[in-house]
Amino acid sequence: MSPITVVEGRRLALTNLDKVLYPATGTTKGEVLHYCTTTAALLLPHLHDRPVSFLRFPDGPDGPRFFTKNVPPGTPAWVKTCEVPGTSAASSRQVLLQDLASLVWAANLVVELHTPQWTRNAPGVADRLVLDLDPGAPATIVECCAAAGWLRDRMAADGLDAYAKTSGSKGLHLIVPIEPASAERTTAYARSLAVAAAAALPDLVVHKMAKALRPGKVFLDFSQNSAAKTTAAAYTLRARATPTVSTPVTWDEIAACTEPAQLSFLFSDIAARRERHSDLLGPLLDPHRARPVPTAPG
Template sequence: MSDDGVRTVRAGRRTVEVHRPDKVLFPGGGGAKEYTKGDLVDYYRSAAPLLLPHLRGRPLMLERHPDGIDGPRFMQKNTPESYPDWIRRVEETKEGGTVCHTVCDDSATLVYLADQASLTLHRWLSRVGRENRPDRMVFDLDPASGDDFAAVREAARLLGELLDELGLPSALMTTGSRGLHLTVPLNGRQDFDRTREFARDVAEILAEAHPDRLTTAARKKDRGDRLYLDIGRNAYAQTAVAPLTVRALPGAPVATPLHWSQLDDPGLHAGRWTIADAVEQARADPWAGVMSKARALGPARRRLDALRAS
């Protein structure tokens, strides 16, 4: 490290400067470990081989905390002009104007974003050039209470069984925050409207079968103590936290892929893995073979309609 508080980090073919690496982003206390910006950089550099396949070619929304998790939060869509030219960008034009999103295709970009205190990386479910053709469908299992993870585990089992019945593979991930995500790989031939409609119908049929435990009610006051089956990520320009991204919470929990068998662990919770051990968990390849089994929604839609009619 130089005298001016700058550390140089080799990431792929580039050398990236990390400024104030000793700056605390995750204060310790209350049983949580303290982590610095340097720790965040080291985590993302080690996670890069496992994380980048989930980021490449996808527009990002960056959740930045320049003063740490106790300071202000910035949700950044537009890429600042100060970012290096070698960082990829993609423009999205809407009625309100043009947004220039950051795209993270390599480890150097990942390290640079960590230096910018981009703690959490929220990715699109579609890729550049096919923005309205999602290749991921995400169900967010959001418990009524953060302490009720048993309800999350049970909802995941029920949803996974229904998706199996529909012929759709699914992968599990802790969110690092409250619940679990179930991700279904798609072949990218359907648009967001069709994908969202399908996800909504899946959630509704499951909630109708278990009305005392599950709900699709968007308003919290209408949910009671039932778990919310949230399908809102499945829309154009919406984002979902990327696998192995860090959450802005004490202890630096990480959104971490897991095996279906790990649902049987009564000690499982949304923040089970942190930057200290998430890479080790992911190296066990919990999603082995799942993401390569992309499906079309046509056959699944016919099975779902038959199930609803029965």
């Protein structure tokens, strides 16, 4: 029988706790669940009121993966959900992870957590802008850091404050708190930044998705500002060879990065970083930090 635990008054059956999910480090499912519970105070505020999409990898990163936006079959009735407008007249329902019990339920499914740039109260109206810096081999996160510095200065000139986290995979995410704006407006501005970066740093940055253009350069993906797109949430575990986490980082760490390992963090690193830095993305949760999105040129 699966062990039953009670979390905030909710009974949960937790399965296969001894199952090794990350063979490279011997990390078990039980350890993954422990990470999620002990990091909930950081995780949950960044998930609050945002419809969650799941990348499920129940047999670890080497096994099958399933990306789903819909409410999974068997979801307990007490897990909150919300209606999300579709691209057509139809709509769907997605999970909201609003409390610790819901987070533990989701972690038991073994998931990456992905969210849009908007909340359930205003679908398609962004309250943050995101730039995904994705290196094409042999480029690494080191090249992403160089591009990030240019982008930070460029956005500061437009009155915007950028905050950074690792993707938990190969690259960086820059996130900006903004006054509510349509996804179309934020996408247009993000695209203008990508085009400007590619023009200013032609040996480092590309803004077009064509894979032939990307080796040795940083692809600046602005498309995650689309209302239909999602981004890996801060502090989520990733389905990689080792249990890496999408981890907030300081601009000093970005400026000092000379080796990819300097900005690669495992789940076991997060508690110490929390003690040292608290939540580096805390300003994203403060509405007073939001600034208007500039109008994209032309």
